[in-house]
Amino acid sequence: MLSKDDILKKRADFQLIKEKGRLYQSPLFGLLVLKKRADRKIGFLISKKVSKRAVDRNRIRRLLAESVRVNLKNMKNEVWVVFLVKKRMLGMKFEETEKEVGKMMKIVGII
Secondary structure (H helix, E strand, O other): OOOHHHEOOOHHHHHHHHHHOEEEEOOOEEEEEEEOOOOOEEEEEOOOOOOOOHHHHHHHHHHHHHHHHHHHHHOOOOEEEEEEEOHHHOOOOHHHHHHHHHHHHHHHOOO
16 A cells, blocks of 8 residues: 555646656556656546446556556656556456556556
8 A cells, every 4th residue: 555645636736747747558557747846646547438437547546546546666756656546457467467568657657
């Protein structure tokens, strides 16, 4: 589980990343990255277009949070990251998700 200090919660913070951050695309999710921040924060946006069922959206959120937690020790501290989930993420296994998260973090340069 990610600590409360590592999670983005405020709407204004999400808007700031959306306006000033850079978007990277993966087959499973988009990654909005805002570098040179004072701390490290991670957020997840999962639309109802992905799934109408809250159970599915929460499972995806938990999968991504755990995948990020595994890679957290290698992650830079001065970055805010938001995951924009795509429909292909439904039904993914943890191993596949973790592999894709690690790959994208290396491509973006936050690991």
